[in-house]
Amino acid sequence: MDISDELYREVVLDHYKSPRHHGRMERPDVLGWGKNPLCGDELELHLAVKDGRIEDIKFDGKGCSISQASASMMTEAVIGKDLSEAKEIVSNFKGMMMEGKPADEMPEALEDAKSLEGVRKYPVRIKCALLSWNTLLEAMKKLEARKAA
Ligand code: ZN
DSSP: HHHHHHHHHHHHHHHSSSSSTTSOOOSSSSEEEEEETTTTTEEEEEEETTTTTTEEEEEEOOHHHHHHHHHHHHHHHHOOBBBBHHHHHHHHHHHHHHHHHGGSOOOOOGGGGGGGGGGSSSHHHHHHHHHHHHHHHHHHHHHHHHOOO
């Protein structure tokens, strides 16, 4: 195992054992649900959005350590960000996981999340890592559709 593997395990384990922003909100502005049937991961996202900014975000769910740790990393990456910034961050993360963008080129918000780069070596687990990020995109889409209506 090389150093990056070890770092990856440490960061993932830390988020898995002590998830950030874990829980639910009584009155979220928007909800997101995500599922990864291949692995059995489930995720629920609660967002508080004010003036186009993610004021608070919480996640709840169950599944493998990668899906849960990645959700924790995602909440840290986007909390306090504008929706457009959050989209940019998600697209960077997806670029790393799906198109092989180097972790070195990731923005600061992805400091922890970029340790998931190692998951690319395990194609079946990429869906686990992407679940929460895709769920966030869906939730933001819902918000925008509501605004446009
Ligand atoms: Zn999984």
